Amino acid sequence: MPFAYLLTPASLAQSALFAGYYAYLNINVCSYRRLSGVAIGDGLTIGVSMPAAAKTDKEKQVAARGLARAFKAQGDFWSQTPFALIFLSISELNGLPYKWVHIIGSTLFLSRVLASQLALLDTDRKEAVAQDEVKRYRAAEGGARAVTGVIMLGVGFYNLRLGWKPLKDFLSF
Template sequence: MIVSIYAAILALVYVQLSMYVVKARRKAQKSIGTGEDEGLIRAIRAHGNFIEYVPFALILLFLNEYQGLASHYCHLFGAALVLGRLLHASNIAQSNEQLKIRVVSMVLTFSVIVLLAVSLLLDATLGLYL
């Protein structure tokens, strides 16, 4: 299954983000909370934001692939999700965050979720599929 490729890639990114939080906690000497340490707050939010969107998007990708979405669309959506999440995580983790990159990363993520959801609705209600 194509979704397996993107799930595996995103799982590795998740572990990397988790390790980034551990490193930031050690640096800030905070095992609980943030102590208002900006680096730790950013690491936690990069990790948190990732886990807030990725599972849902992967479920939608899986359902679309399972229902017969063309493989090139599955790869397109999977790659866009990975790119969006990598851009977002790397940008939000920096103290000199660039808003344009953050916006692009969220547009990619939201677009993937919306288009995959619409695709499922079209297939379920009208029998139309990409």
């Protein structure tokens, strides 16, 4: 049994959820790459192309827009998740009860999934989605990002509170 498992079992269980969802986002990007024929890049800027599974130019354009959204969703998820999981694991190492690790980790997971799923929505097509709906989607996406920020600040302050006295002793003030 690995040593880290003994120290952070709740964070380990939470990380499996994040890894599974990231794999889903990665498969989503790969499928849009195959459809659009874009090997490198986000599909909207110049990139390296490959043979596309889509037959018509219209299908390729739709797939390229889908690739850009999938790329954005994957990037948003990837940019926030590692640091939040690291901070959560450090909090667990410092004695945060397992119950709170699971509550915070589950809230973080749901907020990141919500933000990623909202980023995947096709809000570029005006005929498909009303503008007030687009505003609600973007507000919800921003709210999910704010939840992630609050969680990161919360576990950061928890760790700072525990480490403040040793830090003061080290700095001799």
